[in-house]
Amino acid sequence: MHRMRKYQPERVIRRARCRVTPPMSLEISTSTPAWHKGMVLGSRITRLPVERKNKTGLMQTSTSPEPNMSELLAKIGQTRNVELFELLFRHFAPRVKAYMARTGSPGVAEELMQETMVAVWNKAAMYDPSRGAASTWIFSIARNLRIDAYRREKHPEFDPEDPMLQPEAEPAADRRLEGEQSAKLIRDALTTLPPDQAEVLRLAFFEDNSQSTIAAALDLPLGTVKSRMRLAFAKLRGVLGQTGEPS
């Protein structure tokens, strides 16, 4: 963290926190990233023609230039292979930097991107693909570093290894989705959200805006922002077979 402190990002950030990006691209891109189209989610999930192992030992198809990122990250955790990590870096570093640049200057974004990717390397052994996709895991690391750098706050989290954690009921075998598989379903659901719902999601996730800031920026009542978030979330949970909001 010390390395980024020297940028003294507060001034940039104060400005950034009050700003809401104008709703320029309301809908989420409907195009699937190229690497995903031919992705093999473990052979039992999708069967695609022409599977082969490349020199990294990861499953690839002839149509896919990039390997399954979750499989790649898990392998990095096991092998500490720097070559594999470079593949992951080339995919995620531009995205993480773009995420950081939404609320900070390019210099700060670059430094925070590097912090994030070094943390990904250091913690890779803790990554469990059955809990979520690589993108989910990397997002949460980037988010926590952003909060720490821009707001000087922590993002308190439960510890999955805490012995007193209330245990989960074991999901039925056919209901248990691998991280990549559920990520795919969520990706598809995001592309079909109504633009007004997609917009509040983006504002919340990328611009570090509280609900009341979003409401003020869009000139909407707070209740409308909350209900759009609920509707969007209900749809995402619906595609994974989760039922309505408990209360």
Added chain:
Amino acid sequence: MTTRHHLGDDLLLSYAAGSLAEGWSLAVATHLALCAECRARLAVAEAAGGQLLETLGLEPATDASWTAVRARLSAAPKAQPKPKAGTAILPKPLRDYIGGDIDAIRWQMLGTGAAQARLKTGDRETQVRLLKIPAGQPVPEHSHRGRELTVVLTGAFHDGETLFERGDIEDADASIQHIPTATPDADCICLAVTDAPLRFRSWIVRALQPILGI
């Protein structure tokens, strides 16, 4: 035991997005540690964050970026301290804020048998404290201007007809007139997060605040 009062979708999404202040997030995380159902819902919200990350416009990461990161990679994984298997009552991350489990809380008596212990966070938006309410007693000094999140840690309380037990979270706004009362069987310890009270810049006004009741 299963929790019956859960996190609302908007609270959970804001937590996953990282746009919730630290104090509120601590209440959310404490509930999550005690509720597997909400953890499953959090996984969906964070997966949405991951997928949104995938759709972001790209900021080119240059070879220089890779070289810089490459130089910072250590060969051996950082040893992650294993949590001590034990019989903690409070979940992480709350133990980190207290500096220990329930017996490490430094209670400050409130005069009516109740006690509180403030917890420090990095945000200026919330006020976070642990409250101990004696069995059968109402929550003391209970007024809040804005939102209040309460998570039950031990014991239970009634708010009107509704029972809140360990892990349950109550999300109340200023419009709700409520008198939470501990159940008669045991003291109730809960985590209470409220909007921070108004901070006046003048020390004279601050000194008079308790007298003026503001």
